[in-house]
Amino acid sequence: MTTETGHALTRIAPTPSGFLHAGNLLNFLLIQRLASEHSADIALRIDDMDAFRLRPEYVADIFRCLQWLGICWSIGPQSMAEYELLPSPEERADHYYDALTDMIGAGLPAFVCRCSRRDLGRDARCEKGCADKRLPFVPRKTLVRVRIPAGADPEVVAMGDTPLWRREDLPAYQLTSIIDDHELGVTHIVRGEDLRPSTELQLWLARFLPDSPFLRAEIRHHHLVTDDAGQKLSKSQGTGMLELTPALRERLEQLVESAVWS
Ligand SMILES: [Zn+2]
Known part of the structure; x- marks a missing residue:
């Protein structure tokens, strides 16, 4: 192609x-x-x-x-x-933030999560209910994860609640890589x-x-x-x-x- x-x-x-x-x-x-x-x-x-x-x-x-x-x-x-x-990277961060916002607007099931990687439960998923709490996005303090629905490709589900936005207020690898490609x-x-x-x-x-x-x-x-x-x-x-x-x-x-x- x-x-x-x-x-x-x-x-x-x-x-x-x-x-x-x-x-x-x-x-x-x-x-x-x-x-x-x-x-x-x-x-x-x-x-x-x-x-x-x-x-x-x-x-x-x-x-x-x-x-x-x-x-x-x-x-x-x-x-x-x-x-x-x-x-x-800091100068480009806003661009990825806008892209993430658009993806959420298009239905991407992302959520603000207060848990660090260590806090995650079985299968690297947040078990503290952050997704249901609809926590607000606070710049420089907020980590955003995506929750893959159970019916998706098992390999993707096995990755758990992958970060898309890091607590350090920078986009995570999975987000920048797909936006750039x-x-x-x-x-x-x-x-x-x-x-x-x-x-x-x-x-x-x-x-x-x-x-x-x-x-x-x-x-x-x-x-x-x-x-x-x-x-x-x-x-x-x-x-x-x-x-x-x-x-x-x-x-x-x-x-x-x-x-x-x-
Ligand atoms: Zn959490």
């Missing part, structure tokens, strides 16, 4: 919450391959709303790795200097299979956006790169910057060739 302007569009959307690992690089290469198969444009979107873990060296690492991989993109910042000119008009998405439940949740959320292209996007999930012990790699476990060696390039090329989609 293509956007209204006839262009296929995919995106590279790393979160700068740590130095990238081999699995992130595999994801970028698979996006590049899908883009070339569909003559799609590539957008670089740095998912930096989690401002508490954001560090400039993590953003710089994204540019370093993309450059080393030889990936080109036509939308989004081309360098650290261009990234620094973009509006900050919706507004960008992304037609092709490649994600690691660990994000499959997240994709299902976002497909559910997209029903409350006006005629969202996200609902028609081709979304693929790939198997993850694991460490020697068979554990999935994680940015937060990373010990430092990935060494970009010829051996790594060879390994990545093999992984791209043998990529398994799920």
Whole structure:
């Protein structure tokens, strides 16, 4: 499929919450391959709303790795200097707040919740009745969750009452990711299979956006790169910057060739 302007569009959307690992690089290469198969444009979107873990060296690492991989993109910042000119997460928060308000107006079952993650009960759901109390939204003090109806996809229901707005007065990942993909008009998405439940949740959320292209996007999930012990790699476990060696390039090329989609 293509956007209204006839262009296929995919995106590279790393979160700068740590130095990238081999699995992130595999994801970028698979996006590049899908883009070339569909003559799609590539957008670089740095998912930096989690401002508490954001560090400039993590953003710089994204540019370093993309450059080393030889990936080109036509939308989004081309360098650290261009990234620094973009509006900050705090400056963009109002836009997501308006989008969330519109989605609630369209019937999204969101509610203000006083519970932290620790307070949640079985199945990560609020059991203190916050949804029934219709608590008011108080800026800087309020967390907003979405309650997925029991009849929805079991994978989505299992995610519990997912936050859409954080107590720190910033939008949560699930909200920014779906709004950004919706507004960008992304037609092709490649994600690691660990994000499959997240994709299902976002497909559910997209029903409350006006005629969202996200609902028609081709979304693929790939198997993850694991460490020697068979554990999935994680940015937060990373010990430092990935060494970009010829051996790594060879390994990545093999992984791209043998990529398994799920
Ligand atoms: Zn609650």
